[in-house]
Every structure is written in structure tokens, then in C-alpha cells.
Amino acid sequence: MSEEGLGEPRPESYGESVPSAPRPDWDLTPFFQGLGAPDYVEFQAALARDLPALAVRVAALPPLTPDGFSVWSALLADLEGFWARLRHLSSYLGCVSAADARDDAARRDVAALARTRAAFDKAMVDLRTRLGACTSGDFSAFVARAEIAAIAYPLARLRQLSARSMAPELEALATDLNVDGIAAWGRLYDQLSGSLEFALEVPGRPPERHPVSVVRSLLGDPDPAVRRAALLGGNRAWEGIADSVVAALNAIAGTRLTLYPRRNISDFLDPPRFDAAIGRATLDAMMTAVRARAAVPRRFLVLKARALGRERLGFQDLEAPLPTSDDDPLTWEAATTRVLAAFARYPALQRFASGAIARLWIDHQPRDGKRPGGFCTSSPLIGQSRIFLTFGGVLGDMQTLAHELGHAFHSAVMTDLRPWQQNYPMTLAETASTFAEQLVTDAVLDDPTATRARRLAVLDQRLIDGVGFLLNIPMRFDFECAFYEERQRGEISVARACELMVSAQRQHFGDALDPDELDPWFWASKLHFYIVGTSFYNFPYTFGFLVSRGLAARAVAARSGAERASFFAGYERFLAESGSAPAEAVARATLGVDLGDSGFWHECIDLIERDLAVFEALVAE
Numbered sequence: 001m002s003e004e005g006l007g008e009p010r011p012e013s014y015g016e017s018v019p020s021a022p023r024p025d026w027d028l029t030p031f032f033q034g035l036g037a038p039d040y041v042e043f044q045a046a047l048a049r050d051l052p053a054l055a056v057r058v059a060a061l062p063p064l065t066p067d068g069f070s071v072w073s074a075l076l077a078d079l080e081g082f083w084a085r086l087r088h089l090s091s092y093l094g095c096v097s098a099a100d101a102r103d104d105a106a107r108r109d110v111a112a113l114a115r116t117r118a119a120f121d122k123a124m125v126d127l128r129t130r131l132g133a134c135t136s137g138d139f140s141a142f143v144a145r146a147e148i149a150a151i152a153y154p155l156a157r158l159r160q161l162s163a164r165s166m167a168p169e170l171e172a173l174a175t176d177l178n179v180d181g182i183a184a185w186g187r188l189y190d191q192l193s194g195s196l197e198f199a200l201e202v203p204g205r206p207p208e209r210h211p212v213s214v215v216r217s218l219l220g221d222p223d224p225a226v227r228r229a230a231l232l233g234g235n236r237a238w239e240g241i242a243d244s245v246v247a248a249l250n251a252i253a254g255t256r257l258t259l260y261p262r263r264n265i266s267d268f269l270d271p272p273r274f275d276a277a278i279g280r281a282t283l284d285a286m287m288t289a290v291r292a293r294a295a296v297p298r299r300f301l302v303l304k305a306r307a308l309g310r311e312r313l314g315f316q317d318l319e320a321p322l323p324t325s326d327d328d329p330l331t332w333e334a335a336t337t338r339v340l341a342a343f344a345r346y347p348a349l350q351r352f353a354s355g356a357i358a359r360l361w362i363d364h365q366p367r368d369g370k371r372p373g374g375f376c377t378s379s380p381l382i383g384q385s386r387i388f389l390t391f392g393g394v395l396g397d398m399q400t401l402a403h404e405l406g407h408a409f410h411s412a413v414m415t416d417l418r419p420w421q422q423n424y425p426m427t428l429a430e431t432a433s434t435f436a437e438q439l440v441t442d443a444v445l446d447d448p449t450a451t452r453a454r455r456l457a458v459l460d461q462r463l464i465d466g467v468g469f470l471l472n473i474p475m476r477f478d479f480e481c482a483f484y485e486e487r488q489r490g491e492i493s494v495a496r497a498c499e500l501m502v503s504a505q506r507q508h509f510g511d512a513l514d515p516d517e518l519d520p521w522f523w524a525s526k527l528h529f530y531i532v533g534t535s536f537y538n539f540p541y542t543f544g545f546l547v548s549r550g551l552a553a554r555a556v557a558a559r560s561g562a563e564r565a566s567f568f569a570g571y572e573r574f575l576a577e578s579g580s581a582p583a584e585a586v587a588r589a590t591l592g593v594d595l596g597d598s599g600f601w602h603e604c605i606d607l608i609e610r611d612l613a614v615f616e617a618l619v620a621e
Helices: 038-059 066-099 104-133 136-143 149-162 168-180 182-195 212-218 224-240 242-259 270-276 280-292 295-307 332-345 347-358 395-413 426-445 452-487 494-512 539-557 561-576 583-591 598-620
Strands: 197-200 208-211 375-379 384-388
Touching (some): 038 104, 066 149, 208 212, 384 395, 395 426
Antiparallel strands (some): 375 384
């Protein structure tokens, strides 16, 4: 949930890639026949028609007492239905605008949707104010009713939010200002990143022009000269628009920091923790364990540097492949075949993934105008998802495919639940997606016919992920903390943003990276800092990675058919309940773990250290 309580799960940026295919691969016709088609126009008109009436009904609600329970029940069902329709339209427009960031009609309709969502959010502000005004006894009696019990948790979160809200008229004003304020800065960043190009200048080769979306794939190129040229060229492009980008970052953070004290929020980490559905103890336990074990991923970087013939790696080398080649060329067809084979351990996931690929749910080809990043977006209205990524033929792109299919499967498990039950936090979303990645890696490691080269390649990728989630993500977290601390005292310059980023990189990577080859412009190139619906779009990734490692270990340990069936039944309960209770309660009930215990997080990091020992032995052979 966003700070408004029932917000839109935001598309995540995970992989990026390489140019040139005429149009998207996916089929969006189950959503609408097209932008501006009759079904699309009628859908928009129905939203515009129904919203004012809903707002009037919210304003006319009687107090939440037994006499008004039936009126409240009927209205909540209609509000849920409207929210599902908003999600449906948002998913569609997210796909269309990401597929071609230059599409003016899509940009126009994304802005119009922001205005519609703002009007709906104002009605939700009114609703949560009324929920906050009722007595605890009446609220408990209401959510115990058969037709309401399923959404007791989302309603309780709305009630919690009422305690940290401004007066209703001020919340309504803030919602209106969001459209042309904080949300507009986010849209500006999307437009800038979607149209930005850079020059790839590799010594001995003619310069090439590419969209910045290809930088991520080029950082996985086996040629170190290409990797360095990609990072330097991309950063020169970001430097050229740095004033606009830092203005966006200052505005996004500044808006939040202006509103927080007026909402009785004293800690800028409270809203992201609330969005993640975790408490302070859980975040502190995880981050404490991660910082204490930084030597594990750093040791991998030292080993990797030796394998690549370097004393120390540069930032551009973090995803560099090993100087050994896998035995199959990684075409799109080869990648999908490998992913589906890996999912054989979990037949329900394999069937689902096969259907998603066959039904054209994935846009994967490189293309000019395609936005950087990757995401999975779902519609509770039609029970379908769409996956956006740019496949450049590197192993990381295959892992991205598995990752996004994990998200889509999570949504599929929840299809029959009420719409508000399907709104789960990013922490548990990232657990599901990263778990799917773990299955791909474990399938190779468990395969006795797998070559040394393939085993090394997948272990290398998993340990690269370990570096990402145990060093890179905490680096982003600490950068954002430092940025928010300083932003409270005034605007931050381009130079200072670069200084804060380099400081965070040195703190987390230590001596494992060459101090002259860091990435001061990472704050500009990383979409996550500019997602306006959720601040600190970082630590849930570390949460998901570590919990998924624990889950994957259990899946591998389940050798018999009965054991596997039991494990996966429990896993699906974990997914299904992810929108119905705090993350700690879901993990305790379905996995039997205490997320507030740092020992749990150390056990998960132990699994990474075990992989590192296997990797070290394979490299030494």
C-alpha cells in the first residue's frame, strides 16, 4: 500500500538493455483493443461517470455503527470494484507508455489517469477519516461480518493512516497538488530517461548511438572496454541533463518532507516501512545482519577480479561475465526453454509460465524509444499480467525473465481474492519474484549433466545478485537516507548528490572496488529514486532476496513428491495471504520464521557464503 493506504503497486526496475524492433511483442487486446478504441473510450467514460457518485456516497456515509453496517458494506464493495478498474487502466497505460516513451497520446492519458486517481484518493481520504472516527468496538464488530472479514486488514491499515493524516480538506488539497507536483516530476523523469541517448565510444571502434536503456546489458558484455565505455558514455548523457534530474529528485523528496510533519510523521523511514508492511525491528534486524556480513559479497568481488585478471573491479564490472563461455548461445528461445525446464520442480509455476509465454504476455525485444527497466503489472479485473523487459542475450536477462514470471505467478495465485486483498507489499512481492530466480539457479546446480562452465555461470549470476542485494541495495538505502537528511535543510546540488553517492559506494563496497572507478551518477540513472508512489524503493529487494534464499533451500531439501507438494502448498498460502496481514505475521504463520530475529537473516546469508565456497572451488579447478 502507498501512503494513501490502497495505492498502486509500482512497476519495479530490474533489468535494462539493446535497440531495434518495430513494435511490442505482447498482446494487450484483452485489456483494450487499442489506445482510443471504442472499448477504451467507453471504459474511461464509465470511470468519469461513476467516480463523482461514489464520492457523494462516501460523503453521505452514516457513522460506522451497527445501524450503518449494511450501507458501509455495499459502498466498500463498489469502492473495491472502482479501485480494480483503476488498476486495470493503469496497467494498460503503464505498458503502452513503457513500450514507447515517445507516445504523446499515452503520456496525455497517463496524466489524465493521475487526475482520476487523485479524485478517487480524495474519496479514500474521506473514507479513512470516517473509519478513524469510529470506536474500536464498532470497527471490530464490522470487520467480523462475513462479507467484510476478507478485507479486515486493508481496512485496519486505512484506519491506522487516519491517525497520521492532516485535516480532510488539507489531504484533499495535497491529493490535487500531487497531480501537477510530485507526480509531474516523476513523469518528467520517465520522459527524459525514455528519450535519452548516449555515445558508446569503444577504443578502436566507430562511435555508436544507443538509448540509455541498453547500458545495463552492455555492462554484462565480456569486453571490459565495452563495459567501461557504456558506463562512461551513459554517465555523460545523464550529466547533460543533471540539472533537470536533480531538480526532480529534490522536488520529490522535498514534497514528502514538507508533508510528513503535518501528518505527525517524525521519521522519514516510517512511510516506507508502512508501505513494506514491516516494523522497525524487522528492518533493523535485516540491515544489521547485512552490514555485519559485508565481507561475504566483498570476498566474491575479490575472487571475481582475479578471474578477470584485475587487481580490483570497477563499478562497471559488477555484472561482468566470467572468462568462460556457457555452451549454448543465449537466444530468447534458449532462455525461455531453460526457465521452463527449471520450473519443472514446481509444476504449477511451470504451467503458468508456459501459458504466459504462449499467450504473448511479454514484451522482450530491444527497440528505440523503449523505456529502461523491467516490470510486471497485473489487472485484478481480467486476472492477467504483462511483463516488460529488454532481452539482450546475457544471463542476467534470463534471470530477469524468471523474476518477472515470479511476480506474475504471485498475482495469479491471488486472482480469486477480493481486489483489496490482492494489494500486497513490495517486501513479499520481491520474495515471490526472487524465489522464481532461485529455482532457475538451483535447477542447474542440481543437474549432474551441467557443465562446469554452466555451473560457474549460474553461480556467478547468483553471487552477482548477492553483491546487488547485500552491497548495492544497502548503498542505495544509505544514499537515500543521507539525501533525505540533508534535504530537510535545503536543496541538494548536482555535485553534492554525486558526493553522497560516492560516499555510500565507498562505505559498502570498501576496498573491493577501485576507488577511481566508482559511479557518481548512479543517483541519476536509477529509476527507483524517482518512483513517486513509494520512497526507499530499495530495501524490500534485499528482504525478498534473503527470504527467497531460505525458501529455495527448503524447496531443494524437499526430495520426495509428497514433501515437494507440501512445501509448495505452503508457499502458495504464503503468496495468497501476502495482502491480508503484516509481513511478519505472514512469515510466522506460513514459514515459521521470526523476521525480527537477526539470526534468521544471518542464516540466509550463510547460504550465500556456502555458494561462495562452491564458486571458489570451481574457479580453482
